Structures are given as C-alpha cells and as structure tokens.
Amino acid sequence: MSLRTDAVNHVSHGHVNSPDIKGAKITGVFGESVFTLKTAREYLSEEAYKSLSASVKGGKKIDRQVAGQIASGMRAWAESKGVTHYTHWFQPLTGSTAEKHDSFFTLKGDGTAIEEFEGAALIQQEPDASSFPNGGLRATFEARGYSAWDPSSPPFIIEIGNGKTLCIPTIFIAYTGESLDYKAPLMKAVESLNKAAVTVCNYFDKNVTKVTPTLGWEQEYFVIDEALVNARPDLVQCGRTVFGFTPAKGQQLEDHYFGSIPERVYAFMRDFENESYKLGIPLRTRHNEVAPAQFECAPIFEEVNIAVDHNILLMDVMTRVAKRHHLVVLLHEKPFAGINGSGKHNNWSLATDTGVNLLAPGKTPKTNLMFLTFFVNTIKAVHDYADILRASIASASNDFRLGANEAPPAIISVFVGEYLTKVLNDVESRVGTKFDEQDEAILKIDLHRSIPELLIDNTDRNRTSPFAFTGNKFEFRAVGSTANCALPMTVLNTIVADTLNKFAAEVDALIEKGDKKEIAIMQVIQKYIVSSKKILFEGDGYSEAWHKEAEKRGLPNLKTTPVALDAMVTEKAKKVFLDNRIYTHSELEARHEIELEKYIKKVQIEARVMGDLATNHIIPAAIKYQNELLKNVSLLREAALPEKLYKGQLTLLKDVSTHIQQVYENVHAMVEERKVANNLTDTRAKAIAYEAKVKAQYFDTIRYHVDKLEQLVDDELWTLPKYRELLFLR
Numbered sequence: 001m002s003l004r005t006d007a008v009n010h011v012s013h014g015h016v017n018s019p020d021i022k023g024a025k026i027t028g029v030f031g032e033s034v035f036t037l038k039t040a041r042e043y044l045s046e047e048a049y050k051s052l053s054a055s056v057k058g059g060k061k062i063d064r065q066v067a068g069q070i071a072s073g074m075r076a077w078a079e080s081k082g083v084t085h086y087t088h089w090f091q092p093l094t095g096s097t098a099e100k101h102d103s104f105f106t107l108k109g110d111g112t113a114i115e116e117f118e119g120a121a122l123i124q125q126e127p128d129a130s131s132f133p134n135g136g137l138r139a140t141f142e143a144r145g146y147s148a149w150d151p152s153s154p155p156f157i158i159e160i161g162n163g164k165t166l167c168i169p170t171i172f173i174a175y176t177g178e179s180l181d182y183k184a185p186l187m188k189a190v191e192s193l194n195k196a197a198v199t200v201c202n203y204f205d206k207n208v209t210k211v212t213p214t215l216g217w218e219q220e221y222f223v224i225d226e227a228l229v230n231a232r233p234d235l236v237q238c239g240r241t242v243f244g245f246t247p248a249k250g251q252q253l254e255d256h257y258f259g260s261i262p263e264r265v266y267a268f269m270r271d272f273e274n275e276s277y278k279l280g281i282p283l284r285t286r287h288n289e290v291a292p293a294q295f296e297c298a299p300i301f302e303e304v305n306i307a308v309d310h311n312i313l314l315m316d317v318m319t320r321v322a323k324r325h326h327l328v329v330l331l332h333e334k335p336f337a338g339i340n341g342s343g344k345h346n347n348w349s350l351a352t353d354t355g356v357n358l359l360a361p362g363k364t365p366k367t368n369l370m371f372l373t374f375f376v377n378t379i380k381a382v383h384d385y386a387d388i389l390r391a392s393i394a395s396a397s398n399d400f401r402l403g404a405n406e407a408p409p410a411i412i413s414v415f416v417g418e419y420l421t422k423v424l425n426d427v428e429s430r431v432g433t434k435f436d437e438q439d440e441a442i443l444k445i446d447l448h449r450s451i452p453e454l455l456i457d458n459t460d461r462n463r464t465s466p467f468a469f470t471g472n473k474f475e476f477r478a479v480g481s482t483a484n485c486a487l488p489m490t491v492l493n494t495i496v497a498d499t500l501n502k503f504a505a506e507v508d509a510l511i512e513k514g515d516k517k518e519i520a521i522m523q524v525i526q527k528y529i530v531s532s533k534k535i536l537f538e539g540d541g542y543s544e545a546w547h548k549e550a551e552k553r554g555l556p557n558l559k560t561t562p563v564a565l566d567a568m569v570t571e572k573a574k575k576v577f578l579d580n581r582i583y584t585h586s587e588l589e590a591r592h593e594i595e596l597e598k599y600i601k602k603v604q605i606e607a608r609v610m611g612d613l614a615t616n617h618i619i620p621a622a623i624k625y626q627n628e629l630l631k632n633v634s635l636l637r638e639a640a641l642p643e644k645l646y647k648g649q650l651t652l653l654k655d656v657s658t659h660i661q662q663v664y665e666n667v668h669a670m671v672e673e674r675k676v677a678n679n680l681t682d683t684r685a686k687a688i689a690y691e692a693k694v695k696a697q698y699f700d701t702i703r704y705h706v707d708k709l710e711q712l713v714d715d716e717l718w719t720l721p722k723y724r725e726l727l728f729l730r
Contacts, residue, residue: 004721007227011729016264017325019271026277033081033157034280035074043073055151059191062151067119074155075104075117078166081157086117088125088147089167091182093133093594095484097312098172100127101165122168123149132172133597134180135590144175150183153309156279160320169309178587182486183308185582189493190305192580196500197350197358197374203507203517204370210353213493215307216473218298219314220289220342220481222330223265225730228721229328233617234609238602239332239482240397242610242699243618245707246338247724250292257290264325264730265295272314272321273297279317281310291339292727301347304493308486311344333407333480334400336723337703341401342481346488349473350374360472373503373521376424376528378474379414381499382467383532385491385576386412387556387567389467390478392491394564394595396602398480403542403559408466408478410564411550411557413537415465421538427522428529464541490582498576503528561599562687568592596687600677603690607674610702614667617719618706622660625713629653656712662705670698 037056041049048069054060062070078086087099104115125147132145153169172181179185190213197211229235234242261269269286276283282300289296302310315331322329334341350358356367358374382389390412403409416424466478479488503524510520534553539546550557558564567573569592577583583591629649636646643650677689710718 002719003231004719004725007225007231007721008725008729010227011225011725016267018267019274019324021270021274029274030277030282031280033159033278035077035155036280037154039077040070040073043077045069045073048073052151056154059152062123064119064123067123069119071117071119071122074122074166075115078157078164079104079115081164083157083164083166085163086121086166086168088127088149088170090127090147090170090172091312091484091486092172092180093135093182093591095482095598097316098127098132099165099167100125125170127172132180133594134174135593135597145172145180146175147172150187150305152187152303153306154280156313158279159275178584178590182484182490183305185587186308186486186490186493187305188582189490189497189580192582193350193493193497193500196497196504199504200373200377200500201352201358201370203373203521204367205352205354205356207354208352208356211358212351212353213304213489214301214349214351215304215485215489216299216301216347217307217311217485218285218296218343218345218347219311220294220296220344221318222291222293222335222342223268223295223322223730224293224328224330224726226323226326226328228726228729229330231719231721232726233613234606235328235330235335237609238606239330240335240400240606241337241723241726242606243613243703243706243710243720244337244723244726245710247722247727249724250727251290251339254290256288256292256294259288261286261288261295262730264327268322268325268327269295269297271324272318275317275321276314279310279313281314281317283314289340289342291336293730294340294342301349304348304485304489308484308489311485331482333395333397333482336727339727341407343401343407343477344479344481344483344485346476346479346485346492347470347473348476348489348492357472359469359474369518369521372423372427372525374500375420375469376525376532377499377503378496379416379535380503380528380532381492381495382412382414383535384499385495385572386535387558387564387570388491388495388573388576389476389488390556390558391564391567392488393476393478393480393483394558394561395480395483396561396599396606397482398478399559399561401480402478408464409541409547409557410478410559411541411547411555412466412478412535413541413550413555414535415468415538416536417469417538420469421536424529424533424536427526428533430526465537466541494577494580494582497580501580560691562596562684562691565592565595565599565687566684568595593683596683599687600683600690603695604674606699607670607690607694610699611667611671613720614663614702614706618663618709619660621717621719622656622663622709622713624717626653626656626660628714629656652712656709659705659709659712663702663709666698666702666705670694670702673697 037053040052044052048066051062051066052070055062085101085103087101089097089099092098104117105113106116107113127145127147147170150169150171155166155168157164158167171184171187173179173184193213194211198208201208201211232241234240273283282302283297284300285298287296299310318329331342352358358370361371362368390410401407468475468477476488476492479485506524507520510523511517534555537546547557569588574585574588577588578585629652633646633649633653673693677686677694680686680689710722
C-alpha cells in the first residue's frame, strides 16, 4: 500500500474532533490570558499601575524601580494561571516569532529555592543575535543583541499542551543599536505618522493631540488533512505543491465561497477562535473562501502595533490547534496552481483621540475638508512611493500569487470608486482659479452632495486593485498571507507621514504669503490631485490593456522579488526612511540583503524538492507504467494482432516515454543552473540567477511534463496525493 493510499484511507476513516467549548459567551473568556490594564489594577500598587498606564496610553518611560513592582505583580498573576516560565517574545527578520523560555525558579546564595521575576528581566534580556538574519550588521562572533519590553502591547500567556508560558512582547535590537526585527521600525513609523497627522489635524481641530493608525487584517488560509499533507514532501517542506494537475472540478462552480463550512473545519475554527479570544485577539468573521479548502478569518480593527502582534500570534495558534484536529493550515500565498491563492488584506485607517476616523467623510464642510486632505495625501504617498510599497510585499511565495486568480497585479494602483473619482475631478477642474475668501465652493465644500451617505455600499469593490478605498479605509490587498503585516504597515505609515509633513510645509508657506488657511489647503490638495492622478485606476487590473496603459503612465511593474527589492535601497528610499527616523542606511541595506537571501533559499529549497520528487516519486511511478505498457504491447505483438488494434497503447507509450525524458533532462539542467548560481558571490546577482535561470526557466517546464504524466500514469501507481484528494477530502 502506498503512502498516498494510506493517507486517503486515513481521511475516509477520520472523525470530527469537537473542541470542549460549552457555548459560553465570548466575553466570558476574552482576554483571560492577557495582562490587561484591568488585570494590572488588581495586582499592582497604585504607583506601579499609574506608571504602566501612562506608558501604555502615553508612551512614557517606566522607571526601573517601578518596573520591579510591575514584574512582581505580573508574576503573581501568571502563577495564579499555572505559569512557570516567561519569555521575551519578538519578531526577528526570519518572518516568524522567537522566544527563549526562562523559569521564575532560582536559587539564593544559601541554596534556598525561590520564585522571582525582577524588573530588569522584564525590561530587557540578551538573546543571541548572531544566529538571526542581520544582513551584515553583525559578525558571527558578535553575538550580543537585546530584546526590550514594549509596554504598549500587553503580555499574554501561551498554552502549549499542558505547559503555560508568560510572553512579553518586545523589540529586538543589536548591541550597536540597529533594529533586528519588524516591530521596532513599525513603532517608529507609528510615532512619525502620529506627529505628522496631528500637525495637519490641528488645521481643523486644535483638540486633536494623537492620531493612531489602525489595522484590520483579513487572513486567508487553506486547511488540508494532515495525512494527505504528510504524503506530499513539497507541502511539508515548501508549503505549496510544486506539481499537481488541476482537477476536473476546481473553483469554477463558485459553490465554495460563503458556502456551508465543513463540520471538521468548523470544529477546528471554533477551537482556534476560542484560543484566540483568550489571548485578546478580537476575531469577528469566519467563512469559506473562493477556492476549495480555502477559508478566511478577520478581527475587529485595532491599533496597528497590537494588530500586527495579534496576526503573527494567530498564525502560530492556528498552526498548533490544527494538529489537535489532524489538520494542517497552509498559509502559503499559492499552495495550489489553477485556483485562488491566499492574501492578507490590510485594511488601514487613521483615528484621532477625539474619536474621528480621518478617512471617513464627515457631516460638516469642515470635517469633509479634513477627510479630503487625508484622503488625497494617502493617494499622493502611494503615487510617490509605489515602488517602495511594492517592495514591502515582495517575497518568493507572493510572486506566485500576484496577478493570478483574483489577486491584484504587481503594478501598484489606487481604486477610489465612481463617486470619489467625481469629487477629485471636480476639485481638479478648478485648477488655475484664483480663490478668495468669498469662494463658496471652497469654503463650504460639502462632499455629501457628491457622495451618498451609504458610501461603503455605493463605492464598488475592485478585487484586482492592490490599494483600494472601501468606504472609510484603504485596503492594501497585495499583502501576502504569510507576511508579517509590520513591514507593509511600516512603509505605508512612513510614506504617509512624509507626505503629510510636506503638505503642512506647503500649506504653511501659502498662509505666510497671506492666503486664508482653507484656501491654502485647497490649493495644495489640487496640486496633489494633479500630480498623483496617474496612480488612479478603476478598471480590470488583470487586463493586458491595463499593463500597456500603466507602462504609458510610467507606473512601475516590478514582477519579481529580486527586482522589486531594489526599491528599498534607492536614494529616494534612504531619504524618506532617514528623514522620518525609521531606518538608517545600514539598516536598509541589511534588510535588502536579508530579503534577497530569503528569496534565494526559498527558490533553492523548492528546486531541490522538485528534483527529489521527480527522481524518487514521479519517474519511478512513470517507469513502472511504461514497463506495463511495454509488456502489454509485447504480448499483443506475440499474439500477431494488427498494430492498428493497439495503436492507442503505442501512442500512450510514446507520450509517457517523452515526458519521462523531458522531466529527467530538465531536472538535470536545473541542477546545473543551481550550481552556476551558487558560485556567484554577489547576493543580488545570485537572486536574479535563481529567478531567471532556475525558477523561470525550469519550474513551469518540469511541472508541465510531470502534470502530463499524472494524467497518463495508472492512478494506482501514482504515489503523491492528487489535487482532487487534497482539496476535497476532509
């Protein structure tokens, strides 16, 4: 019996593992494993609580002496939950999370065993920095790095089996001060945007003292039976199928989208949702996605820093909980060819401490002018820095998804809908007009005359747009499902902050010349609309016509990761990140190097897996069938039958033999190209070689011949689970 047959039988005899959830209200468990401010009030002194609260809400530093009190209270709370260990939980440039567990247990000088957690251990630890990606910032022998507590993101308890660990969200920096993670630059970008946005908000409302970027991500994923995945080495090692013929039924009937959730998957969903609620992750939505075996979950909007932590934590929770149900969660952007891939749509907006969403039209001319200001500035930011925004979502896995099966193309454009397009055109049409204080059209601009109140329902959604306005937020649809939201959010917050700073400088210059504030604002808005209009596109992003039109407009079309990543180290990129104090030049260069190395390694792994599968699975199965055909033809000839009676077998034998030879030759040639690429010393040149000479030249060719063999070879001889089994057996 083959591993494939055994796996299929395992699924057939599987059962639903219903979680032990008694139907209690979500509010009854929400945040029970999180050290919230409400929890802190129970365990901390008044002094310690006020210090922590001021840090969480206002970003004030916590005194080290008070930190000891906070640490003691945190330990008391954690121990009441059965926790024995703690860890600094951080997000290195590997793309996942990292943690080193230490126990509360220690020995005093006289040998007495005690439990303690000191303030110094809460605030800072020293994990080894040399083994994490650093892009040349650290030499191997220079191991020191620091993880530093981020009080704005609350500590939480993670449960793994019967063990519980207190996780303290931290940033991760080198001994020399450079950031070695995703979180530190994100926090800098959030603060940079806050300062710039408050300055602009104060043109309209002096009461605004803080602006917070918010994020509501949508996480798409596939759920496949564990036994079937284990029988596919490519899924185990690459997270995607490098081979696989499209089944007769895929997603063409459109019957899976929003359909009835399969019972086994539903049990898994309830289980991981319950674990997420305990951790304070505010999941709100679950549903079937377009492709078979594909699903989605989404939370309520949160502050971007916490939302990023929650998303990366959720991916870990989903992966672990799936094992309880003998399932595997595939987060790869394109695990299966011919059907939809998975994204992580980043819904981004700006909220003031006065309770205003800056990307939602208001009810008065004044607030509508404020909306228009932030709306146009965001479009201008995307226009000016489209290449950097594209680089922020570049990865080997996302390259398979962009531009295919309802994923947006690599060309960055902005969709705003019919009504707002009309508003922008109306404002632009007044270019050259001399405004004065009596200009009613400017001083009393009322967007609600142009935009229906149900804006979200009257602005259609464009699924092919990478960056779309969807009513009261922008949706960055091009982010990949495996990505850490921190990087695209760092870039978006930075470029919007930079644009707002320039906007304020231009408005102030006009005011100094004697223009009225509102008129000065409108003059700059008009200028920005004109200069960024070529980024606006309302049509089909898949069409060849758009690709030609985008080229005419001069919009970048960076189709592959090695090329797209170049935007991170241009003089423009260095300036915008340095001006806003997000990255130094060396930090940018390091990240460029790290992402190129990731790309090389992922393509290299996939190439090796393809070679292994072809050599040890595909060709042996095909040769067995080839031998059966040869035997059959030989026996027919011995029986002296006319050749026309077994012409089909001869044709089949020829086809199988041709595809076997093509697989063999192309795999061999691919291996040789890998050797050439591996000898290159320049990282970018090596990445380009792996993309153009290995991936582009051989991946699709080898796959074509393997998939042809899958159609021809006896089903009983084929050792790898097929798409029809992977996608439809649960």
